Amino acid sequence: MPQNLSDAERQASNCGLDISKLQALLAEIEPASEKYKMPLSLCDAQKQARNCGLDIPKLEALLEQIGTLSEKYKIIFYLAATGLYSADDLAEMSNHSSGKNLNADFNKNLGSHLKDYLDLDESGRLGITSLRRILFKKGYFVDINDDESVEVLPTRYAENSQTEQSFTVRQN
Structure with missing residues (x-):
């Protein structure tokens, strides 16, 4: 997955696409001054x-x-x-x-x-x-592993196990 426009252009070029033609097409759709x-x-x-x-x-x-x-x-x-x-x-x-x-x-x-x-x-x-x-x-990202989300996992596992057991019993 390309991380930025330069990477995407490089990958497209490696796949045999003509970057200059693609850039010309993009210029028709979107003026160059608006590009970035x-x-x-x-x-x-x-x-x-x-x-x-x-x-x-x-x-x-x-x-x-x-x-x-x-x-x-x-x-x-x-x-x-x-x-x-x-x-x-x-x-x-x-x-x-x-x-x-x-x-x-x-x-x-x-x-x-x-x-x-x-x-x-x-x-x-x-x-x-x-x-x-x-x-x-250095810790400048938001901590997305809050305690509420982590506590949900064990209960979900238990609920899913019970559902699977009751489902298999009904099948037999």
């Missing part, structure tokens, strides 16, 4: 991150510790944390010169500060592609 629009607001980026399982209040607190960040970098941070976009995708969405330059800027403007607050060693890089993995390891 930055979410209109920080709220939209946070909503997308929330839908991907991130704990927004914890992330807001983390960004507050760092200090002043432009709204553009906050949006890029939330979108990178979703893991849905490559650096090239984010660069195109934010009208940045290239994914490589965006990676360098992200590491300089945000990654170096995040390393301090996330207790990461100095040798490792914290960039767009590693952000989601590191946030997951």
